Amino acid sequence: MTETAQLLRIVTFVVVVAGLYFGRSVFIPLALGLLLSLLLAPVMGFLGRLHVPRLLSILLIAAALGCIAFGLVWKLSIEFVDLAGQLPAYKETLDQKIHSLSGLRNSNVTKASEVFSELETELLKASSGSADQDHGTRKPPLGSSPARPIAVQVVAASNRIGPVGSVVDSMGWVGLTIIFAVVILMGREDLRNRFIHLSSGGRLTVVTQALDEATKRIQKYLFLQSAVNAIYGVIIGTGLYFIGIPDAWLWGLLAAILRFLPYVGSTASALIPVLLSLAIFPGWTHALGTMAFFLGLEFIVANLLEPSLYGAQVGLSTLAILVAAVFWTIIWGLPGLILSTPLTVSLVVMGRYVPSLSFFRILLGDEPEISRSNLYYQRLLASDQNEARQVLEQYLKEKPLDDLYSEILIPALSLIEQDRHRNELDESTLSFIMQSTRELIEELTDSIPFNGMKGGEVPGTVICVPARDEADEIVGLLLSESLQRTGLRSRTLPVGPIAEMLEVIADLDPDLVCISALPPFAIEHTRNLYEKLRSRFSALNIFICLWHYGGDIEKAHRRLKISEEHPVHVSLSTVVQSVRESLLSPSEGVTSTISVEVEAEEFKEE
Numbered sequence: 065m066t067e068t069a070q071l072l073r074i075v076t077f078v079v080v081v082a083g084l085y086f087g088r089s090v091f092i093p094l095a096l097g098l099l100l101s102l103l104l105a106p107v108m109g110f111l112g113r114l115h116v117p118r119l120l121s122i123l124l125i126a127a128a129l130g131c132i133a134f135g136l137v138w139k140l141s142i143e144f145v146d147l148a149g150q151l152p153a154y155k156e157t158l159d160q161k162i163h164s165l166s167g168l169r170n171s172n173v174t175k176a177s178e179v180f181s182e183l184e185t186e187l188l189k190a191s192s193g194s195a196d197q198d199h200g201t202r203k204p205p206l207g208s209s210p211a212r213p214i215a216v217q218v219v220a221a222s223n224r225i226g227p228v229g230s231v232v233d234s235m236g237w238v239g240l241t242i243i244f245a246v247v248i249l250m251g252r253e254d255l256r257n258r259f260i261h262l263s264s265g266g267r268l269t270v271v272t273q274a275l276d277e278a279t280k281r282i283q284k285y286l287f288l289q290s291a292v293n294a295i296y297g298v299i300i301g302t303g304l305y306f307i308g309i310p311d312a313w314l315w316g317l318l319a320a321i322l323r324f325l326p327y328v329g330s331t332a333s334a335l336i337p338v339l340l341s342l343a344i345f346p347g348w349t350h351a352l353g354t355m356a357f358f359l360g361l362e363f364i365v366a367n368l369l370e371p372s373l374y375g376a377q378v379g380l381s382t383l384a385i386l387v388a389a390v391f392w393t394i395i396w397g398l399p400g401l402i403l404s405t406p407l408t409v410s411l412v413v414m415g416r417y418v419p420s421l422s423f424f425r426i427l428l429g430d431e432p433e434i435s436r437s438n439l440y441y442q443r444l445l446a447s448d449q450n451e452a453r454q455v456l457e458q459y460l461k462e463k464p465l466d467d468l469y470s471e472i473l474i475p476a477l478s479l480i481e482q483d484r485h486r487n488e489l490d491e492s493t494l495s496f497i498m499q500s501t502r503e504l505i506e507e508l509t510d511s512i513p514f515n516g517m518k519g520g521e522v523p524g525t526v527i528c529v530p531a532r533d534e535a536d537e538i539v540g541l542l543l544s545e546s547l548q549r550t551g552l553r554s555r556t557l558p559v560g561p562i563a564e565m566l567e568v569i570a571d572l573d574p575d576l577v578c579i580s581a582l583p584p585f586a587i588e589h590t591r592n593l594y595e596k597l598r599s600r601f602s603a604l605n606i607f608i609c610l611w612h613y614g615g616d617i618e619k620a621h622r623r624l625k626i627s628e629e630h631p632v633h634v635s636l637s638t639v640v641q642s643v644r645e646s647l648l649s650p651s652e653g654v655t656s657t658i659s660v661e662v663e664a665e666e667f668k669e670e
Contacts, residue, residue, distance in 0.1 A: 097244025334358040384428035437475035524575035524647035531581035540580035
């Protein structure tokens with residue numbers, strides 16, 4: 065069944081990609097129109113608040129965009145005509161640069177070129193000589209006799225209107241894009257409701273949330289991109305003005321527009337100013353300065369400004385943005401490059417809400433799909449103690465040490481126990497993981513101060529007893545460290561036979577014993593240890609710690625046959641708090657089953 069489902073997914077993906085490719089004549093204008101409508105939606109909202117009718121708003125926006133596009137094309141055409149007319153005046157400057165480049169040619173390169181020229185001459189002589197020798201023996205050429213008539217070959221006429229046809233196609237796409245954008249803006253609410261009705265399948269909440277989130281993310285991305293490109297264009301225009309490039313404002317505006325093309329727009333916008341600097345100014349100072357100006361500004365914007373602005377809004381990883389750009393460019397060409405980020409954002413958002421599309425969120429999203437506890441365990445499996453330490457140190461920059469114990473180390477130890485019981489860990493790997501975890505715990509506890517607390521400030525002694533194995537002992541060590549940081553005297557017993565641990569407890573005579581157990585494999589051992597403690601120390605206060613237990617606490621309480629005055633805890637913070645309260649107020653130290661129920665409900669909510 066699983067193989068069939070995977071095969072069905074692959075076939076569906078291939079069919080969808082093929083449909084997108086062969087239907088690009090319709091899908092590209094539709095996607096561009098939708099993107100343009102999202103970009104213009106805030107303007108429409110502003111005009112709506114001014115009580116301007118929707119049709120009039122659309123006409124005003126279309127007229128404004130048309131005027132801007134016409135003015136830009138008109139101005140660019142004038143500049144290119146002027147540039148073509150001034151080429152004779154720039155000829156001398158360009159000739160000087162060409163001669164300076166030719167002077168840099170290495171003599172070895174010249175000699176190699178001469179050798180190749182001589183070799184080509186010899187080959188031509190050899191071929192002509194062999195042709196003369198074969199002249200008498202060759203058959204007469206075609207058409208020299210009636211027996212060998214000239215073969216007629218049909219040659220297709222050259223398509224002289226090919227460029228014109230491509231221009232017409234491009235203009236058709238532009239027209240369709242404008243039509244789609246106008247229609248979407250006119251019936252935006254109706255189209256939204258129809259889409260929700262068709263795609264919800266009865267799950268209105270999920271589809272509505274996905275649609276709203278995708279719309280907000282794309283609009284924020286477009287707004288930020290427009291703002292960044294506008295600033296980029298202003299800086300380019302100002303810089304080119306001081307360099308001395310004519311019509312610097314026009315090249316700045318063109319740079320702002322072309323930068324909507326990822327990866328290639330900046331290079332295209334720099335082409336004309338660099339060529340002008342080469343043609344106008346003698347020497348290489350202005351040309352190199354122009355190129356350095358474009359490269360430096362692009363480096364700052366692309367590597368420093370955009371990642372900090374787009375990261376939270378787009379929700380895509382850097383690799384996903386690059387892969388998406390390549391994929392959509394192959395499918396749809398240049399329009400696909402423009403649409404690559406918005407389309408991929410939509411897929412990632414849908415993956416958050418639709419389970420069958422969750423692989424898009426995993427593959428393309430910027431959120432780490434592996435938890436820090438899993439990452440810590442995985443790095444130890446790879447014998448990379450340094451990176452495992454970095455995981456813990458990075459977490460400590462955000463949260464306190466007790467949270468690190470609860471959210472990383474204890475879940476990681478639980479995973480280790482599960483893999484050990486499935487026989488997926490050999491003894492050497494398990495020994496390395498446990499020893500590394502002990503060393504890292506010791507390093508962390510030594511590097512973080514006690515915040516003014518010292519063990520022994522609170523009366524009473526606590527003993528942490530492992531229920532079964534080394535993992536239970538290490539979690540008991542974490543509990544003991546947390547208790548000491550609150551001013552309690554606490555220690556952890558090493559794993560050993562129950563009789564030996566009972567003798568140590570008898571010698572230490574503690575006020576409270578915490579049984580440390582990682583479920584589910586330590587449940588039976590916990591019950592056995594608890595019964596031995598109860599039979600030998602009937603008045604001893606005992607806490608049962610089932611770390612990160614996700615089941616029913618009341619059932620676990622009955623299964624372990626625990627007395628009602630002995631509580632069951634599942635989290636480190638509640639154990640520390642309850643132990644401290646028990647030792648500070650001995651008369652109120654016994655926790656009833658009511659507190660157990662409250663704690664269970666809190667754990668379930670978390």
